[in-house]
Amino acid sequence: MSDKTHLVDEITGHRRMRRNRKADWTRRLVQESRLGVDDLIWPIFIVPGTGIVDPIAAMPGVNRMSVDKAVEAVKEAADLGIPAIATFPDIEMDLRDETGSQSLVADNLINKATAAIKKAVPNIGVITDVALDPFTSHGHDGILRDGVIVNDETVDQIVRAAVMQADAGADIIAPSDMMDGRIGAIRRGLDAAGHQDVGIMSYATKFASGFYGPYREAINTGGLLKGDKNSYYISPANATEALRDAALDVEEGADMLMVKPGIAYLDICWRIKEAFGLPTFAYQVSGEYTQIKAAAMNGWIDGERIMMETLLCFKRAGCDGILTYFAVDVARNLAKG
Numbered sequence: 370m371s372d373k374t375h376l377v378d379e380i381t382g383h384r385r386m387r388r389n390r391k392a393d394w395t396r397r398l399v400q401e402s403r404l405g406v407d408d409l410i411w412p413i414f415i416v417p418g419t420g421i422v423d424p425i426a427a428m429p430g431v432n433r434m435s436v437d438k439a440v441e442a443v444k445e446a447a448d449l450g451i452p453a454i455a456t457f458p459d460i461e462m463d464l465r466d467e468t469g470s471q472s473l474v475a476d477n478l479i480n481k482a483t484a485a486i487k488k489a490v491p492n493i494g495v496i497t498d499v500a501l502d503p504f505t506s507h508g509h510d511g512i513l514r515d516g517v518i519v520n521d522e523t524v525d526q527i528v529r530a531a532v533m534q535a536d537a538g539a540d541i542i543a544p545s546d547m548m549d550g551r552i553g554a555i556r557r558g559l560d561a562a563g564h565q566d567v568g569i570m571s572y573a574t575k576f577a578s579g580f581y582g583p584y585r586e587a588i589n590t591g592g593l594l595k596g597d598k599n600s601y602y603i604s605p606a607n608a609t610e611a612l613r614d615a616a617l618d619v620e621e622g623a624d625m626l627m628v629k630p631g632i633a634y635l636d637i638c639w640r641i642k643e644a645f646g647l648p649t650f651a652y653q654v655s656g657e658y659t660q661i662k663a664a665a666m667n668g669w670i671d672g673e674r675i676m677m678e679t680l681l682c683f684k685r686a687g688c689d690g691i692l693t694y695f696a697v698d699v700a701r702n703l704a705k706g
């Protein structure tokens with residue numbers, strides 16, 4: 370033992386945090402949060418046609434897939450142990466209209482995809498969104514009348530769309546539109562149609578964010594969108610309001626809650642988990658994905674490391690899982706050990 374007394378000894382005394390960090394085995398032993406394949410939900414983009422795997426320029430490594438190709442990809446995801454996927458359609462422009470009427474076509478693209486995926490890969494969970502934005506000619510999540518997104522009429526429509534999605538085999542309905550009262554209305558609609566076992570994952574706190582840019586390219590709504598979504602999404606400045614919004618969704622019967630975007634909103638994840646104790650998910654959205662990809666492609670960061678780090682941070686912030694475009698890469702990574 371050294372007989373020299375260092376200045377720091379007086380400060381640390383017997384308290385030395387580094388003892389638990391000294392070796393790989395101690396670090397593993399004291400690790401508080403872990404990321405596993407069971408934490409992953411994989412969002413995928415569906416396009417009409419067959420045999421299509423179309424790269425999305427603003428999301429390197431992510432493709433739009435026709436239903437047949439999506440089925441193949443989902444099989445691979447299931448083999449890797451990913452528990453669930455979330456589907457988003459990029460439909461033909463001439464099928465988009467003022468009210469998003471395609472959302473009410475029983476065999477529309479999203480419902481076709483659900484049926485095909487559930488038939489080929491019955492053990493993977495299929496989560497479908499009921500927001501109207503992929504179906505409207507103006508890119509808004511609801512029905513637009515005289516420059517206003519009309520709440521109650523939109524809710525009536527998304528309830529009908531949700532029932533059709535459940536009829537097609539969706540396991541969880543995930544409304545991302547942020548209309549008031551939608552969770553309770555969807556719950557009643559699903560129950561009345563005999564879909565008591567279909568769950569609801571509420572996009573409880575969806576913030577008006579610039580991080581959604583690449584997603585809008587993926588489903589081709591970016592060029593359509595007139596104005597902004599500030600009259601229905603939550604301001605990034607407001608946490609108390611977000612908690613109130615989530616509380617309403619819990620009261621109305623949400624089974625699971627989601628925070629979106631993710632990494633800039635970890636305080637919301639933590640507070641929501643603490644407040645309600647419901648299964649809580651974060652959506653690592655397109656802009657978050659693209660930031661990591663772009664920097665990694667330029668050699669400025671270690672993309673794989675930051676992919677794993679950001680996802681682990683969601684777990685530390687109290688999330689039970691993460692919707693992430695990295696899901697398959699992460700599952701492969703975890704399988705390597």
Ligand SMILES: NCC(=O)CCC(=O)O
Nearest residue numbers: 545580581584654655656
């Ligand atoms: N309703 C789903 C989304 O809005 C996703 C947003 C994103 O990934 O940027």
